[in-house]
Amino acid sequence: MKYHHDRxxxxxxxSLLLSICVVAFSGRTVLADGPRPTVNGxxxxxxxxxxxxIWGDPAERGFAHGYLLADEIIxxxxxxxADERLSGGPEGFTAMSAKFRELMKIxxxxxxxxxxxxxxxxxxxxxxxxxxxxxxxLTLRDxxxxxxxxxxxxxxxxxxxxxxxxxxxxxxxxxxxxxxxxAKFLRTTQIIVAxxxxxxxxxxxxxxxxxxxxxxxxxxxxxxxVTVSMHDVFDTRxxxxxxxxxxxxxxxxxxxxxxxxxxxxxxxxxxxxxxxIVGNNVPVSxxxxxxxxxxxxxxxxGNKKRSRGVTVxxxxxxxxxxxxxxxxxxxYHKRGSYSHxxxxxxxxxxxxxxGSSATGIEKKKVEAGFxxxxxxxxxxxxxxxxxxxxEPNDRRLSVSFSSPTDYAPxxxxxxxxxxxxLRRPTGQRQRGANG
Numbered sequence: 001m002k003y004h005h006d007r008x009x010x011x012x013x014x015s016l017l018l019s020i021c022v023v024a025f026s027g028r029t030v031l032a033d034g035p036r037p038t039v040n041g042x043x044x045x046x047x048x049x050x051x052x053x054i055w056g057d058p059a060e061r062g063f064a065h066g067y068l069l070a071d072e073i074i075x076x077x078x079x080x081x082a083d084e085r086l087s088g089g090p091e092g093f094t095a096m097s098a099k100f101r102e103l104m105k106i107x108x109x110x111x112x113x114x115x116x117x118x119x120x121x122x123x124x125x126x127x128x129x130x131x132x133x134x135x136x137x138l139t140l141r142d143x144x145x146x147x148x149x150x151x152x153x154x155x156x157x158x159x160x161x162x163x164x165x166x167x168x169x170x171x172x173x174x175x176x177x178x179x180x181x182x183a184k185f186l187r188t189t190q191i192i193v194a195x196x197x198x199x200x201x202x203x204x205x206x207x208x209x210x211x212x213x214x215x216x217x218x219x220x221x222x223x224x225x226v227t228v229s230m231h232d233v234f235d236t237r238x239x240x241x242x243x244x245x246x247x248x249x250x251x252x253x254x255x256x257x258x259x260x261x262x263x264x265x266x267x268x269x270x271x272x273x274x275x276x277i278v279g280n281n282v283p284v285s286x287x288x289x290x291x292x293x294x295x296x297x298x299x300x301x302g303n304k305k306r307s308r309g310v311t312v313x314x315x316x317x318x319x320x321x322x323x324x325x326x327x328x329x330x331x332y333h334k335r336g337s338y339s340h341x342x343x344x345x346x347x348x349x350x351x352x353x354x355g356s357s358a359t360g361i362e363k364k365k366v367e368a369g370f371x372x373x374x375x376x377x378x379x380x381x382x383x384x385x386x387x388x389x390x391e392p393n394d395r396r397l398s399v400s401f402s403s404p405t406d407y408a409p410x411x412x413x414x415x416x417x418x419x420x421x422l423r424r425p426t427g428q429r430q431r432g433a434n435g
Contacts, residue, residue: 037063039063039120040054040061040063040064041064043068046414047412047414049191049399049401051193051194051416051421052064052068052069052193053193053194053421055198055424058110059113062115062117062118062215063120064120065113066116066117066122068120068124070121070124072212072213073213074125074131074138076213078131078133080146081131081134083185086181090134096145096148096152097141097144100148100152102242103243103244104242104244105243106249107245107249107253110249110252111144113215118139147214147215147216147246147249148246150216150218150247150248151277151278155179155218156179156231156232156329156330156378156382157178157179157232158177158231158344159176159231159281159283160176160326160327161173161285161326162361163291163292163295163325164288164294165360166324167365168360168363168365169365170291171287171391171392171393172286172287172288172294173365173366173368173389174283174295176219176227176229176390177376177377177384177387177408178209178229179382179383180385182381182383186402187401187402187403187404188401189211190386190401192208192209192399192421194208195208196422204222204223204226204257205424207220207221217229217248217251217252218230218251220251220252221392221395222418225390225392225393225395226263226267226286226392227255227283227284227392228251228267229251229283229388230247230248230251230280230282231280231330232279232330233278233281233332233336234279236279236303236336237302238276238304239302240275240302243275244276245275247278250274250280253273253274254271254282254284258284258286260286264296264312267284268298271298271310272310275304276300276302276309280300281297281298281328281330281332282299282300283296283326284297284298286392287392287393288392293314293315293322294392295326296312296314296326298311298313299311299333299334299335299336301335306335307335311332313333314326329341331344343376346376366389366398370413373408374387374410377408377410384407384409386402386408395417395418398414398415400414401413
């Protein structure tokens with residue numbers, strides 16, 4: 001599992017065209033009038049973890065994000081640029097940003113949200129934001145590039161889902177580890193963001209486990225109990241030269257647009273509308289009703305010549321059993337060949353053993369979920385930054401974060417009730433408590 005800086009260029013070097021950007025990332029923002037702008041957001045702390053609730057249209061949510069987390073976003077930029085192993089330093093980051101400008105097409109609502117973040121940063125800090133490592137002001141293009149980092153630097157990760165007879169209450173239980181390259185500054189800067197669309201907007205509200213300034217979906221759960229998470233699949237080749245959607249935005253479109261009454265077909269249709277530049281396993285779980293299968297894995301890449309880029313891998317069967325679980329790590333099983341993966345086989349064996357027992361997953365199912373995630377946690381080279389156990393039927397998630405001295409899932413654990421954190425504000429415009 002190598003860094004992707006060189007691989008990204010090699011993967012599509014033959015397809016690069018000398019052309020202008022599909023979407024203009026430039027453009028200045030206007031500072032909000034007055035010392036106390038309207039901020040559609042509220043920043044709180046739950047058991048030591050920052051929880052940001054933002055509501056309204058994309059620009060309003062972005063402004064609140066940038067305004068309430070201004071210091072954290074700037075610090076994350078500086079720390080990332082200082083870690084040349086990941087960023088390539090200022091020169092590497094600038095080159096990566098330019099390459100993304102040639103290759104990527106950012107959906108308009110997300111570009112508006114990033115513009116809002118820039119405006120919020122400037123309003124909070126009183127003007128243009130200077131990034132010391134770059135020796136210039138922060139641009140919209142920089143914010144775009146930060147949200148494209150998963151397209152350049154691989155994410156490992158492990159996931160499972162179980163339901164029906166395998167769980168003590170027959171409800172869905174799913175979990176995921178986010179594994180990425182070791183970086184001390186990432187261990188303690190993770191946040192929870194609740195994205196609440198404007199009244200009447202068609203998008204689902206959803207909760208994201210992420211870092212400041214990152215508006216993509218890495219790990220998320222929406223108001224209907226649909227979960228979506230990102231997993232790399234390495235060495236896939238797209239069938240087009242540019243016009244790609246950063247995969248974090250592909251997944252965000254899926255979690256925001258998933259139809260609670262037809263999750264699989266609706267997510268599949270959304271993913272097909274976008275073309276990612278790298279390969280992905282996208283585990284999706286949802287509430288179990290009447291003992292029916294409640295999770296799939298979308299094997300998803302930019303090869304539109306095969307199944308329009310999306311193949312659905314459905315749950316595991318064993319003999320004549322009903323499908324009761326599914327596992328995902330970093331290999332395709334239907335779009336490509338599977339190679340040995342200890343994490344995949346550990347989770348598979350654990351769930352098969354539980355399936356053959358009389359009781360299935362133990363009654364303390366959340367603890368059992370974290371135990372499974374702990375068995376495949378990464379602690380060398382790649383690090384498990386957060387472990388999440390989802391309870392889709394109950395619209396609840398429990399997340400354990402890494403710390404300076406330990407890795408998830410052994411770290412600080414926070415439980416989030418989505419029915420509360422995603423509740424729509426009474427009014428369309430409210431001032432954030434920390435605004």
